[in-house]
Amino acid sequence: MERFPNPIYVASPLLPSLDDIQGELTEIWGTKWLTNMGVKHRQLEACLKNELKVQNVSIFNNGAIALLTALKALDLPIGSEVITTPFTFAATPHCISWNNLKPVFCDIEPDTLTIDAHRIKNLITPNTSAILPVHVYGFPCNVDEIQKIAEEYSLKVVFDGAHVFSTEIDGRGIGTFGDITMFSFHATKLYNTAEGGCLTYGDDGLVDKIYNLRNFGIRNEEKVADIGINGKMNEIQAAIGLLNLKLFREEQTKRMAVRARYYENLDRVAGIRIPRLRTDVTDSCQYLPIVIENSFPVTRNALYNILKKYNVFARKYFYPLCSDYEPYKALPSSSRENLPVANDLKNKVLCLPFYGSLELQEVDIICKIIAENV
Amino acid sequence: MERFPNPIYVASPLLPSLDDIQGELTEIWGTKWLTNMGVKHRQLEACLKNELKVQNVSIFNNGAIALLTALKALDLPIGSEVITTPFTFAATPHCISWNNLKPVFCDIEPDTLTIDAHRIKNLITPNTSAILPVHVYGFPCNVDEIQKIAEEYSLKVVFDGAHVFSTEIDGRGIGTFGDITMFSFHATKLYNTAEGGCLTYGDDGLVDKIYNLRNFGIRNEEKVADIGINGKMNEIQAAIGLLNLKLFREEQTKRMAVRARYYENLDRVAGIRIPRLRTDVTDSCQYLPIVIENSFPVTRNALYNILKKYNVFARKYFYPLCSDYEPYKALPSSSRENLPVANDLKNKVLCLPFYGSLELQEVDIICKIIAENV
Numbered sequence: 001m002e003r004f005p006n007p008i009y010v011a012s013p014l015l016p017s018l019d020d021i022q023g024e025l026t027e028i029w030g031t032k033w034l035t036n037m038g039v040k041h042r043q044l045e046a047c048l049k050n051e052l053k054v055q056n057v058s059i060f061n062n063g064a065i066a067l068l069t070a071l072k073a074l075d076l077p078i079g080s081e082v083i084t085t086p087f088t089f090a091a092t093p094h095c096i097s098w099n100n101l102k103p104v105f106c107d108i109e110p111d112t113l114t115i116d117a118h119r120i121k122n123l124i125t126p127n128t129s130a131i132l133p134v135h136v137y138g139f140p141c142n143v144d145e146i147q148k149i150a151e152e153y154s155l156k157v158v159f160d161g162a163h164v165f166s167t168e169i170d171g172r173g174i175g176t177f178g179d180i181t182m183f184s185f186h187a188t189k190l191y192n193t194a195e196g197g198c199l200t201y202g203d204d205g206l207v208d209k210i211y212n213l214r215n216f217g218i219r220n221e222e223k224v225a226d227i228g229i230n231g232k233m234n235e236i237q238a239a240i241g242l243l244n245l246k247l248f249r250e251e252q253t254k255r256m257a258v259r260a261r262y263y264e265n266l267d268r269v270a271g272i273r274i275p276r277l278r279t280d281v282t283d284s285c286q287y288l289p290i291v292i293e294n295s296f297p298v299t300r301n302a303l304y305n306i307l308k309k310y311n312v313f314a315r316k317y318f319y320p321l322c323s324d325y326e327p328y329k330a331l332p333s334s335s336r337e338n339l340p341v342a343n344d345l346k347n348k349v350l351c352l353p354f355y356g357s358l359e360l361q362e363v364d365i366i367c368k369i370i371a372e373n374v
Numbered sequence: 375m376e377r378f379p380n381p382i383y384v385a386s387p388l389l390p391s392l393d394d395i396q397g398e399l400t401e402i403w404g405t406k407w408l409t410n411m412g413v414k415h416r417q418l419e420a421c422l423k424n425e426l427k428v429q430n431v432s433i434f435n436n437g438a439i440a441l442l443t444a445l446k447a448l449d450l451p452i453g454s455e456v457i458t459t460p461f462t463f464a465a466t467p468h469c470i471s472w473n474n475l476k477p478v479f480c481d482i483e484p485d486t487l488t489i490d491a492h493r494i495k496n497l498i499t500p501n502t503s504a505i506l507p508v509h510v511y512g513f514p515c516n517v518d519e520i521q522k523i524a525e526e527y528s529l530k531v532v533f534d535g536a537h538v539f540s541t542e543i544d545g546r547g548i549g550t551f552g553d554i555t556m557f558s559f560h561a562t563k564l565y566n567t568a569e570g571g572c573l574t575y576g577d578d579g580l581v582d583k584i585y586n587l588r589n590f591g592i593r594n595e596e597k598v599a600d601i602g603i604n605g606k607m608n609e610i611q612a613a614i615g616l617l618n619l620k621l622f623r624e625e626q627t628k629r630m631a632v633r634a635r636y637y638e639n640l641d642r643v644a645g646i647r648i649p650r651l652r653t654d655v656t657d658s659c660q661y662l663p664i665v666i667e668n669s670f671p672v673t674r675n676a677l678y679n680i681l682k683k684y685n686v687f688a689r690k691y692f693y694p695l696c697s698d699y700e701p702y703k704a705l706p707s708s709s710r711e712n713l714p715v716a717n718d719l720k721n722k723v724l725c726l727p728f729y730g731s732l733e734l735q736e737v738d739i740i741c742k743i744i745a746e747n748v
Contacts, residue, residue, distance in 0.1 A: 013406055022396055032387055034561035034568040061435050061569065064590070064604035078452075078474065090590040090598050097601045100452065100474055187408035187608075194408040194608040195435065216438070216464040217701070221690070224464050224699040227471045230438035234561075234568040236610055316595070325598040327591070 001369060004311040008362065012355040013187045014251050016243035024239035033235060037215070040238035045198075047245055051166065052183070053173030054200040058210045059238070060231040063162055063184030063197030067095040069213045069231055070180040070199050071130070073206055074156045076101055080129035085115040086323035086334070087342045088134040092160050093322045096132065104128070105323045105333040108342045111275060113137065113289070113349070116341070117145035123333065124149075130156040135164040135174060136318075137351075138284040139277065143169070143177045150178075158182065161200075163286040165191040166248070170280045175200030185241065190255070190286050191248045193241040196233055254356030255285035261360045262288055262352065265367030271296025272370065288354040289317070291345065297373045300348050310369050315351040375743060378685040382736065386729040387561045388625050390617035398613035407609060411589070414612035419572075421619055425540065426557070427547030428574040432584045433612070437536055437558030437571030439605040441469040443587045444554040444573050445504070447580055448530045450475055454503035459489040460697035460708070461716045462508040466534050467696045470506065478502070479697045479707040482716045485649060487511065487663070487723070490715070491519035497707065498523075504530040509538040509548060510692075511725075512658040513651065517543070517551045524552075532556065535574075537660040539565040540622070544654045549574030559615060564629070564660050565622045567615040570607055628730030629659035635734045636662055636726065639741030645670025646744070662728040663691070665719065671747050674722050684743050689725040 028034065035041075041059065048057045060066035076082070082096045086105040093103040104123050109116045115133040131150060133141040141159070150157045157178035161167075165183050167174040175181040185196030199210060209226070212219075217226035233241075266272050273291040277283055292300040300316065307314050321342050323334035336343050352366065402408065409415075415433065422431045434440035450456070456470045460479040467477040478497050483490045489507040505524060507515040515533070524531045531552035535541075539557050541548040549555040559570030573584060583600070586593070591600035607615075640646050647665040651657055666674040674690065681688050695716050697708035710717050726740065 013408055015403055015406065018396065018400060018403055021399060022392065025392060025395060029389055029392055032389065034387055034566070036561070061439075062604045062606075065435075065439065068603055072472075090592060090602075091604065094590055094601050094603060098446075098603055187410070192408070194610055195604070195606065216468055217699070218464060222694060224694070224696075224701075227468050227701050228464075229442060229468060229472055230436045230465065230569070232436075232569065234611070236568055237608070320596060320598070322598075325591070327598075327601050 001310065001365065003309070006311070008312045008353045008358070010313060010315040010351050010353050011188045012357060013192055014190065014244055014247055016240060016247060020243050021240065024243065025236065028235050028239065035232055035234040037232065038235045040235045040242060041233060044238045044241045047242065048198060051245060052175045052200055053168065054175040055202045056204065056207055057198050057200050058214060059198045059233045060196065060214065061233050062195045063182055063186060064091040064095060065231040066197040066199050067091060067158070067160065067182045068098060069210060070158050070182055071095060071099045071101065072213055073209050074130065074158070074179060076129040076156065081125060081127050082130045082132050083120055083123050083128060084132040085134050086321040086339055087113055087136060087318050087345070088160060088322060089162065089318070090322065090325070092132060092134055093328060097327065101129070103328065103331070105331070105339060107339045108345070110341050110345065112139040113275060113345065114139055114141040117142040117149065120146070120149050124153055128153065128155060130158060132158050132160060134160040135167070137287040137289050138163050138167060139275065140164065140167065140169055140174060140281055147177070162189070164284045165189065165286070166282065167284045168282045176202060179203065180206070190251060190284065191244055193233065193237040193244070196237050196241065251356040252283070252285045255354060256283065257360065258354060258356070258358050258363055259285065259288060261363045262367065265364060266290065266370065269371045288352045289349050290352060291348045292350060293348065300350050303370065303373065304350060306373065307366070307369060312353060312366055312369065314353065317349065317351040319346045321346050375684065375739065377683070380685070382686045382727045384687060384689040384725055384727050385562045386731060387566055388564065388618055388621055390614060390621065394617050395614065398617065399610065402609050402613065409606055409608040411606065412609045414609045414616060415607060418612045418615045421616065422572060425619060426549045426574055427542065428549040429576045430578065430581055431572050431574050432588060433572045433607045434570065434588065434605045435607050436569045437556055437560060438465040438469060440571040440573050441465060441532070441534065441556045442472060443584060443605055444532050444556055445469060445473045445475065446587055447583050448504065448532070448553060450503040450530065455499060455501050456504045456506050457494055457497050457502060458506040459508050459510070460695040460713055461487055461510060461692050461719070462534060462696060463536065463692070464696065464699070466506060466508055467702060471701065475503070477702065477705070479705070479713060481713045482719070484715050484719065486513040487649060487719065488513055488515040491516040491523065494520070494523050498527055502527065502529060504532060506532050506534060508534040509541070511661040511663050512537050512541060513649065514538065514541065514543055514548060514655055521551070536563070538658045539563065539660070540656065541658045542656045550576060553577065554580070564625060564658065565618055567607065567611040567618070570611050570615065625730040626657070626659045629728060630657065631734065632728060632730070632732050632737055633659065633662060635737045636741065639738060640664060640744065643745045662726045663723050664726060665722045666724060667722065674724050677744065677747065678724060680747065681740070681743060686727060686740055686743065688727065691723065691725040693720045695720050
C-alpha cells in the first residue's frame with residue numbers, strides 16, 4: 001500500500017463558507033458591536049436552547065472557562081473533593097484544581113469508557129462536594145445511577161459533555177442531566193465556534209449567578225453584584241456558531257456513513273474492539289475510538305506508529321491518563337490499584353481519523369493498513 | 375443647539391477593512407487551523423514584542439483571563455492580600471478575588487487618578503503578597519516609588535495596563551515595569567482583537583509557567599506538566615490583531631487631533647479640570663476624562679444627563695468605585711475614610727466621546743453643550 005500523499009489527521013473542522021462568514025462580518029462591522037452579549041450572542045443562545053432541548057443555555061469563550069464557571073457557580077467549599085474520571089482531556093481535572101478543589105479519580109467502565117458509577121460510593125468522604133463525570137467520545141455516563149448517588153449523599157453533579165453536542169437519550173437532551181452540563185465548541189469538535197463552549201442547566205436560579213460570573217458581575221452601568229471574570233463569547237465566534245448550526249446535521253450524516261464503513265471493515269478484524277452506542281442514544285459523531293486488545297498482533301503504540309508511516313495521524317486519546325500528569329500523579333486516587341481499567345485501556349484505545357469529508361475509499365485504506373497486521 | 379441625529383458613544387472600535395479580514399480568513403480557512411497557537415497567534419506575539427518594547431509577550435483570549443493567569447503564575451499564597459486601586463474596571467479586584475486572594479483598596483492621587491504610592495505602605499501587613507496598580511486612562515502610575523516599596527517588602531507587582539497600549543515612559547515600554555503587565559485588547563480599547571489581551575514580563579523564567587497556565591499545562595502530545603486552563607486567543611482574533619497593528623498609529627494621530635480640540639475648547643471653561651499626561655509619557659489615546667469640579671455650575675451627574683439629551687453618551691467612568699460593589703463594600707479598606715480622594719472623584723469624573731472618526735465639528739458641539747452650563 002502506498003503512503004497517503006497528504007497527511008490525514010484525526011479531525012477536520014466544520015467551516016462555514018467564506019461567503020457566508022463575510023455576510024455575517026458585514027453585519028457586525030455595520031453595527032460595530034463586537035462583543036458584550038450582542039445580537040449574535042443572544043441569537044446563538046436562543047438557537048442552542050432549542051437544538052440541545054434544554055431549559056437554560058449560557059455561552060462562553062471556551063469550554064474550559066465554562067467548566068471553571070460551572071464549578072464556581074455551585075459554591076463548592078474550598079478544598080472539598082470532586083470525584084471525576086482520569087479518562088478525559090486535561091480540562092476536566094484542571095478546572096477542579098484551578099478552583100482550589102481536589103480531584104479524586106474514579107475508575108471507568110470497560111464498555112463505555114465513562115466513569116464507573118458503581119465505584120463512586122467507595123470514594124465519597126465527608127469532604128466530597130461534587131461528581132464531575134464525562135460523556136467521553138459521545139458515550140453517555142450511567143446518568144441514572146450517578147443521580148441516585150448524588151441525591152443519597154447530597155452531592156452536586158456537573159457533566160463534562162465536550163463530546164456529546166446534540167446527543168439525546170431516549171429523546172431527552174443530554175444537557176438536562178445533573179446540575180450543569182458543559183459543552184465544548186472547540187475547533188476539534190463537530191460543532192465549533194473556533195473556540196467556545198456553553199453551560200446548560202435546569203435550575204432557573206442559576207441564570208443570574210452564571211451571567212454574573214461570566215461578565216464581571218455587571219448588572220447595569222451602575223451595579224456590580226458579584227465577583228466575576230470574562231467568559232464572554234465575541235460576536236464573530238457567535239456568528240460562526242450560527243452558521244455551523246445550519247451545517248452540523250449534514251456533517252453528522254456524512255460522518256455516520258464514515259463510521260458505518262469503519263465498522264464494516266473493522267468488525268472482521270480479530271483483536272479490534274469497537275465500543276458501541278446504546279440504541280436509545282443518538283450519535284454526536286464526535287470521535288471514532290477503537291480498542292486494540294491483547295489478542296491483536298501488535299500493540300496500540302505500534303499500530304499508531306504504523307499508521308503514521310502511511311501519513312495517517314490517529315490519536316492516543318486518552319494517553320496519558322489525567323492521573324499520570326505531573327500535578328496529579330502523587331494523589332492517592334491516582335494509584336494504579338484504584339484505576340485498573342483506565343490504566344489498561346490507556347494503552348489500548350486509539351481514535352481514528354473521523355470527519356465528514358473523509359472519503360470512504362480512504363477509510364478502506366486506513367482499515368486495510370490496520371488489518372494487514374493480523 | 376440641536377440634538378445629534380445619531381447617538382455619539384464614548385468609544386468606537388477600530389476595525390480593519392472587510393476586504394483585509396476576508397484575506398486573512400481565506401488563509402485560515404485554507405489551513406483549517408483555527409486555534410491552538412497557530413501561525414497568526416505566533417506572528418502576533420512576535421509583532422507585539424517589538425511594538426510594546428518588552429522582553430516576553432503571551433497573548434490571551436481576553437484581558438481578564440490574562441490577569442487571572444498573571445496572579446496565578448506568581449504563586450501568591452491563598453488568602454493573602456493584594457493592594458490595588460478602587461478606581462478601575464471590575465476586572466481588577468475580581469481577578470484577585472477569583473484567585474482566592476483578598477483585594478485591599480488604596481486611595482488614589484488627585485492628579486493622575488492612579489494608586490497613591492505614598493499610601494501603600496500603611497496598608498501592608500504580614501499577609502500582603504502583591505501590589506496591583508492600574509495605569510488608568512493612560513496615566514502611568516508612580517512606577518519608581520511602587521518598585522521601591524515592592525523591593526523593601528518583597529512584594530510582587532502586577533500592573534493592569536488595560537488603558538496603556540503602546541505607552542512609553544521616557545522611551546521605555548510601560549510593559550517592562552513590575553513583574554508582569556496586563557494589556558487589554560477588548561473592543562472598547564484603541565487596539566483591539568474584538569476580545570483579547572496579553573501579558574508582558576521580563577523574567578524568562580515565567581515563559582513556560584504562563585504557557586502552561588494558558589493551555590492546560592500541555593507540553594506535547596504525551597506530557598501535561600502543570601495545572602492550566604484555556605486562555606488561548608484563536609486565529610481569527612489574532613488575524614484582527616495583526617491587521618489592527620497596521621492601523622492603530624493612524625487612529626492615535628486622529629485621536630490626538632480630537633484631544634487637542636477638546637482641550638482647546640474646555641481649557642476655557644471654569645470648573646472643568648483636565649488631567650494631563652507628563653511630558654515624558656507617550657499618549658495611548660485610550661480615554662478622555664475630565665473632572666467636573668464643585669465650582670462648575672452643575673454636578674457631573676447633571677452634566678451626564680444633559681449630554682444624553684443631546685444624544686451624547688459620555689461615561690461615568692469609574693462610578694461606582696470597586697469598593698462600592700456588593701462583594702467588596704464591607705471590606706475594611708472600602709471605608710470612605712480610607713478612600714477620600716477616590717470617593718470624591720467618583721462623582722466628578724466623566725469620560726467624553728473619544729475616537730478617531732469623531733469629527734472636530736462634533737467635538738466643538740459637545741464642548742458647547744458643556745460650556746453652556748457655565
